Amino acid sequence: MAGFDKVVSSYEEALAGLEDNMTVLSGGFGLCGIPENLIAEIKRKQTKGLTVVSNNCGVDDFGLGILLPDRQIKKIVASYVGENAEFERQMMSGELEVELTPQGTLAEKMRAGGAGIPAFYTATGYGTPVAEGKEERNFDGRDYILEPAITGDFAIVKAWKADRYGNLVFRKTARNFNPLAATAGKITVVEVEEIVEPGSLDPDQIHTPGIYVNRLIQGTFEKRIEQRTISEAATSEGAK
């Protein structure tokens, strides 16, 4: 099984080879489904000058936000960055370069990067600041802009379960950008809640085939909740 066994034994090994000024793609939406221990390892390593591609940049003390205080991130490509005071400070002062990218375009750019498609046209962002410097083109009477693919030196991914071959299954909306980041990293590193033996997962129900995965590690997760919202029915039930 050696050839396809992707399991590594430490977070240090998981991110071996990650160097200053590399590009890192990260899965996660808000704090949901983020590779929290891999991010913590990047902080521990003190890798600097990173370009990070991720839908969001965490909060001040969790997720990608923890890489901000030591100025480990040089540039971030994201769709929404509004939950983070230090982020705002660095962005406003020009210390942090921010490339705002529409969420669907960001997802599609990662998919394209993994799928060998160098660029695609989309109507999203036409006529807006996102279109600046991009080719515009009309197809069948509608205007589109050309968006290039994104790839990364590393992709860091959080899945629910994996087999040792790196076949991945995600859970609920913690899936989000994770399968896309997984396809577009030169080295794709995945942390999961549970590793099972090959053959335990139904082949029809694997979200990310192991061919995309280089390294795999089992971790424990805080899974912090950003907006804890309870139904009124529940509150009244809770008061019973």
Next chain:
Amino acid sequence: MAGFDKVVSSYEEALAGLEDNMTVLSGGFGLCGIPENLIAEIKRKQTKGLTVVSNNCGVDDFGLGILLPDRQIKKIVASYVGENAEFERQMMSGELEVELTPQGTLAEKMRAGGAGIPAFYTATGYGTPVAEGKEERNFDGRDYILEPAITGDFAIVKAWKADRYGNLVFRKTARNFNPLAATAGKITVVEVEEIVEPGSLDPDQIHTPGIYVNRLIQGTFEKRIEQRTISEAATSEGAK
């Protein structure tokens, strides 16, 4: 449940509105995972002048091949068409227009059609007859061609299971082009082996969300095998 219940009661109803000269996208690879009863209904209806988009065109007496004798297909977009004598005759005589498209490009064109992407670049086909008349472009030192998306008036799809809302699950390699065709039809019609109640399928394990499905019907399937290949071990075991 009425609003999302996609189940129709007859194949006639399933393909109501299909008219001469329309474009039909079909799932299936060879004879595997083809919407065989929907194809039979098109024959029964005697709809003519169709443009059919499908990886293959069946065999003489099964699959899309049964639409050839009555000249129901005007044009086919496919990647491989080699299993069919009548097909070859019509193609050679010029009665049938054939647009050969690389398999991966065909799949991606359908996906793009469903995803609102009018065109994408791919290296597949650069410098070959497939590139004729298409824009060529260099990205990062490599040459690519521009491929437009495909959509259809109808998509005909075969899935394994569905709930009444049209959430689909495919089985093994009968998945192939089916999920892609499903996204790119103005009207997507799906036939399945089993219809279950909404809530019975695991939301994490639905291959095609019901939003893409307009009509759903339960059928019985011959599932003809094109190349019945048995392992030698099995044969010797069989001889025991």
Next chain:
Amino acid sequence: MALSREQLAQRVAQELQDGYYVNLGIGIPTLVANYVPEGMEVMLQSENGLLGMGAFPTENEIDADLINAGKQTVTMATGASVFDSAESFAMIRGGHVDLTVLGAFEVDVNGNIASYMIPGKLIKGMGGAMDLVAGADNIIVTMTHASKKGESKLLANCSLPLTGKGCIKKVLTDLAFIEIKDGKFHLIERAPGVSVEEIIKLTDGELVVPASVPEMKF
């Protein structure tokens, strides 16, 4: 009188149809889910990757792996499905969502919308808004008709950076329901007790006013 947030949501809900797949933005649009007419079913799409969003969870149901696009904990409705972000926006960009409801800072007579950035003040990002306005045929923008200072948000030309160009056809404000076509606003309905004159006064872009403008019904 100007509509309340709840009335805005109620009026939008009148545009729903049985079997609609709907994407509701953050804020007032979210409230629309509370006013789905009796006997009608709609399915809510959340662009982080969920079709069939349910109610907020009870304490016991809370699941960190199940949130909506506003990052709130949610549940799944019967018949829900989950998918990745590329699939979610394939659905949106490909025009498969029947109705999209979202807020805005400004809208203009050419159907342009500005909703995501106030230069120098607010730069949080567009999230999925640019994809939503580019992908949907049927969009309702909900917003107040004018700022607290009385400055119109229905303009001849948007002054803020655009979220989308030429993609808005329907705007519901606290004062009026307005359609956009041929480079003009068209007054369709007014809020109960709000005069046509008041609407005209607070609308900067060219407004076509028919002889009779019915009041909204609730």
Next chain:
Amino acid sequence: MALSREQLAQRVAQELQDGYYVNLGIGIPTLVANYVPEGMEVMLQSENGLLGMGAFPTENEIDADLINAGKQTVTMATGASVFDSAESFAMIRGGHVDLTVLGAFEVDVNGNIASYMIPGKLIKGMGGAMDLVAGADNIIVTMTHASKKGESKLLANCSLPLTGKGCIKKVLTDLAFIEIKDGKFHLIERAPGVSVEEIIKLTDGELVVPASVPEMKF
């Protein structure tokens, strides 16, 4: 002596590495699976949507829903996964497959390959071949060195319509193992008992021959 089909497959198998994901074309390439070296594991990709193709099924295992790209009934290996055709070619086009082995009619000194059409005679289509040659870095073409009439298939310029341009770097024929670089064929190994002269005679494109050309070992 010219290699047999089995020897061709055996020689290709020597290029395998433990943990390789491999796509094997129809014909001789398919046989490579029979010669995976002891103690090594490879996983076979079948472009109709299967990673981890297993052996042919027994009578009892036959499943019409489980075929390979050659439309043969197959089984799944341990750890297999199934996906749709867009995902399958995302994998191929994105360069994730470690080794691709396929047949051809002609190859030329510029790495061009013709394998899918003989105008006026054979027009079956390219299937996945154009995607495979465009997507893979590491491709081995297997074919006979010359036609039965003795016409070379290793040319200065392909005469048939191309399947891919400038994408082939390794060719294994029944006579020789050849690499393509700088617009020339380079003779790397010869089949046991086959003379360098014979290879030169049957190679139309420019062939670089080193002082000593080792025989293939099996």
